[in-house]
Amino acid sequence: MRIDSATRDQLQAWEKELSAQYERICQHELNLDITRGKPSAVQLSLSDKLDGLLNGDYRAGDGTDTRNYGGLDGLICAREMGADILQVPTSEVIAGGNSSLTLMYHAVLTGYLFGFAGNTPWREMKEPKFLCPVPGYDRHFAICEQLGIGMVNVPMTATGPDMDAAEQLVKEDQEIIGMWCVPKFSNPTGVTYDEETVERLSRLGNIANPGFRIFWDNAYAIHDLGQQVNLPNIRTATVENGTVDSVLQFASTSKVTHAGSGVAFVSASPANLASLKEQMQAMTIGPDKVNQLRHSRLFPEFSMLKDHMKKHADILQPKFACVLKHLEDAFADSDLGKWETPKGGYFVSLDTRPGCAKAVVKLAADAGVKLTPAGATFPYGKDPEDCNIRIAPSFPPLEELDTAMSVFVLCVKLASVRNALQS
Amino acid sequence: MRIDSATRDQLQAWEKELSAQYERICQHELNLDITRGKPSAVQLSLSDKLDGLLNGDYRAGDGTDTRNYGGLDGLICAREMGADILQVPTSEVIAGGNSSLTLMYHAVLTGYLFGFAGNTPWREMKEPKFLCPVPGYDRHFAICEQLGIGMVNVPMTATGPDMDAAEQLVKEDQEIIGMWCVPKFSNPTGVTYDEETVERLSRLGNIANPGFRIFWDNAYAIHDLGQQVNLPNIRTATVENGTVDSVLQFASTSKVTHAGSGVAFVSASPANLASLKEQMQAMTIGPDKVNQLRHSRLFPEFSMLKDHMKKHADILQPKFACVLKHLEDAFADSDLGKWETPKGGYFVSLDTRPGCAKAVVKLAADAGVKLTPAGATFPYGKDPEDCNIRIAPSFPPLEELDTAMSVFVLCVKLASVRNALQS
Structure with missing residues (x-):
């Protein structure tokens, strides 16, 4: 037809x-x-043994009594899982609650209310905006919309966002202070960003406003249908290009174990982590460590995951x-x-x-x-x-x-x- | 001496x-x-059977598959538990994640960024302030401090906050838009508010700024050491005085089951709930319902709790x-x-x-x-x-x-x- x-x-x-x-x-x-x-x-049934897995032993490997308060970063064993998924150092990972969306919301709040790493809080800018590769994920856009952060469309291609357009926009408008990315099996087109795209994204931090942050929502990092698709490591690229502060990475076990009861992860540079934790410490005494321990017991090795x-x-x-x-x-x-x-x-x-x-x-x-x-x-x-x-x-x-x-x-x-x- | x-x-x-x-x-x-x-x-060990309690049955009484996404309000059975603890209608309760502090933080954010029930967002006011009965809870004060919300001390007495002082302050300064209260076994003095105090608090909504909200942190609602101490029901009082929108109530199971892995509750009027949920829906797809179900299975009746x-x-x-x-x-x-x-x-x-x-x-x-x-x-x-x-x-x-x-x-x-x- x-x-x-x-x-x-x-x-x-x-x-x-x-x-x-x-x-x-x-x-x-x-x-x-x-x-x-x-x-x-x-x-979901694949993970049904999660409940009962602890067998009365609530102590983590490092001796932490997971039942009690405390530990803003999450359990070490959970942070290691996040590090394996995102392929980053454990020291740069926080293991949180049941939702990476919530971690992203709070990260946007940190930038908006307080600014990352000493940069201007976005709310003090005239017209702060995020680049939004389109089509994209509606819940990302909803966060910006709720906070009155502007959104600028960038077309998606078969290899990721149109980087000519992204670079141009970031150069021309220093009030572009963020960008949403679902780099692997992109929501909704299913595309995985290629080497050149990741490399060029990692260099945006050198031309953008110093407060600019890429929200790297790696929701499908390990969600290959067949042979493993390789997503170039953006952290490695930012280290090489001197832009480590320009990226925040997110992942979770929501589509690994039980969707509503998983563990979410954020990974960021030391400076960004400090900003995130400053905001977090007024908000929480710590994540659900018992559930983190469950996940770590279910998958003691990354190979099992x-x-x-x-x-x-x-x-x-x-x-x-x-x-x-x-x-x-x-x-x-x-x-x-x-x-x-x-x-x-x-x-x-x-x-x-x-x-x-x-x-x-x-x-x-x-x-x-x-x-x-x-x-x-x-x-x-x-x-x-x-x-x-x-x-x-x-x-x-x-x-x-x-x-x-x-x-x-x-x-x-x-x-x-x-x-x-x-x- | x-x-x-x-x-x-x-x-x-x-x-x-x-x-x-x-x-x-x-x-x-x-x-x-x-x-x-x-x-x-x-x-903590009193609740160790929480893990494994589900016995592979993840369906809530209403048929909800707790393992999957969804349900901003939380499970009905968890909301019923919150309603029992706070002695309010289930329809006015949201069951959340593992921390009532987090619910309070988000509730303050709702007031600060967007305003409750159509009232002016607090951030648009010149000098928004909370009344703080002192001595009080440091984590309450940290939330205000982080957001730049001013704090005005109100002395604690043996029957609750000095209500003459509170009324005077609220009358004189319409930029007082909130008040922290730990009404039962107050943190740290251990005092429980008496009938007259609760009654006068419930009437503050009639003299304060319409956006004024009492943050009723009923953290120790069921934490009596001996004979049960009766805290007058503030919701009932606000219904009688036409001030239902002036109070938000909070509780959790943190000091009931496992401190870091419990279920938290917020209760509020329909107008306030709508405001809270509008903020929440950009932030989360829903709370950990599996953990809520565990709690509900542990305490199917309030008497067991x-x-x-x-x-x-x-x-x-x-x-x-x-x-x-x-x-x-x-x-x-x-x-x-x-x-x-x-x-x-x-x-x-x-x-x-x-x-x-x-x-x-x-x-x-x-x-x-x-x-x-x-x-x-x-x-x-x-x-x-x-x-x-x-x-x-x-x-x-x-x-x-x-x-x-x-x-x-x-x-x-x-x-x-x-x-x-x-x-």
Whole structure:
């Protein structure tokens, strides 16, 4: 199906045929949901022995009684796990509570209210802004929006953010004080940043405002579907380029063990850690160390964590294959949609023809298939082209996903044809 | 020992004798710590069956899979526990993570950055301030200090804050937008607010700035040492006085189960809850529901929670008795110190003669007994009379506490006599 070369008669014939198919599907009264990147129950069950694992022994290897108060940095054994995941020194890692999003929120607060490492607090700037590779993660954008931090779109490419654009923006506007990145299996396009992109990102600290910080949300660091994809180490690059203070890294076990009850990590330079901890110490006496100990007992070696991730991959891989097959079958030989083929992570995203995404999401919803709202992958919920749709294959069982994708591709076709007829 | 009626010769004789005793004690090279209100290992062990309690069943009573993301309010069964502790409706409770301090920090942030229930954000005011009953809890004051919120001292009495002073201040200064309260077994004096105090507090909302909020940190709601002490219900009082939006209540299981791994609660009016949740939803996908479920399984009935607290009381009561006996024996018939007799909570506090507290803490430290720094119980660490010292009896074993208290009372005597000789 090629819209651009179709005649009006052809479009009308398609519209009629697709509408009829759509009407039939609507009668099935489906109730399917592919909105959020939640692990499925089968995946969660992989870690069910977490509870009870301590067997009455609440002492960490270093003698800490994990049951009591204290220890802002988290347990050493948990920090080591974070260091393994992010490939950074343990001394630069804080192990926190159940959410890396919360760590990111607090890190943004630190910059906003107090400034990092002696730099101007962002709230004292006229118009502080973050660079936002788009499409991106809605919860990143929500943090900026809540605090009134401006957002500037940077297009995502197949190798990461458009670095010409990012460098240009940072050079021209010294009020750009942050940037969101999901560097591996990017949310939602699934892309992993390549060597050149990471290198150029690590040099932004040399041209940007000294208070500029990259929020490196490495949510899918070990979430490969098959062979391991190598993400270049940004810390190493910043050490080489003298910009260690320009990056804060985040990870968690949310999509490793139990999504709501994991351990989150932040890694940063000594100067940044000092700033983070100054803010933290008014807010908490310390994280849940018992849960950190559980995680460390479940995975005493990093190799065990990696083996565990293979079990997730075995469950997720067929779901990604299903989504990709539907897209391939429906759109490979068409001008209806473009997508990347993720080798890990939690999402596939489709770019429809301009002006179609909202219509697709609406059609799917009416047919009983819930999708992430169109626009959610852009700051302020505004997709300037109205074309990006995020697909989250992880949560529903395979058969449901298969049905949902059949409906989805049909909705894309129908919306595209209708859109073409209107223009 | 009565300093005021002693002659200079008498003082000198005492100084000589006490100094000799002190020198002897210093030779013991003690290493004792009565600084922080941490439960002892024996208390923590009361809840050791928490881990493993779920027995592979991670579903809450309402069907929620606690392992996955979601649910900003926390599990219903956890919220019910918070409602029982605070004696408020479940619908007004959010069950959070492992720290009520963190909930308080975020609640202050909500007021500061965004304002509660449509009121002016505190940061937009010229000089926003909190009333701080003193002596009080250092971590409350640290939150205000970090955000640059001013603090105004209000003296504590044996029945709660001096309400004449509080009312006067709130009436005169409409930039007073908050007040810290530890209403039951107050930190550090151990006092419980009486009926009249709670009633008058509940009416502050009618004379203060509409954005004024009382932070009701009911940390010791169920932490009675013997017979239950009744704290009048402030929610009931605010309902009667039309000031439901003026109070936010906090509690946690930190001193019920495992101190670092409990569940914290905030209770507030619907308008305040909406404000809190608006802030929260950019910060988190939800609390650790698995841990909430553990707590709910440990205490399916409130009566079981109360029975559990009796076991804590059995451990703590002899420690409080030890502290009080030392104070009684040393100072009952003297003008060296004043104190309240707490019927619960985690602290005893002593008011020395003016100008002696720092000297006592220094003497004790040099003799190997660590006390909370003098001044810590006041905003900015400044005790205007330099007289209040907080004693935390819970953590050390009884024999160590006994030794520490012997040293402590000796240091109080010595510092008092030396102070009198210098003036």
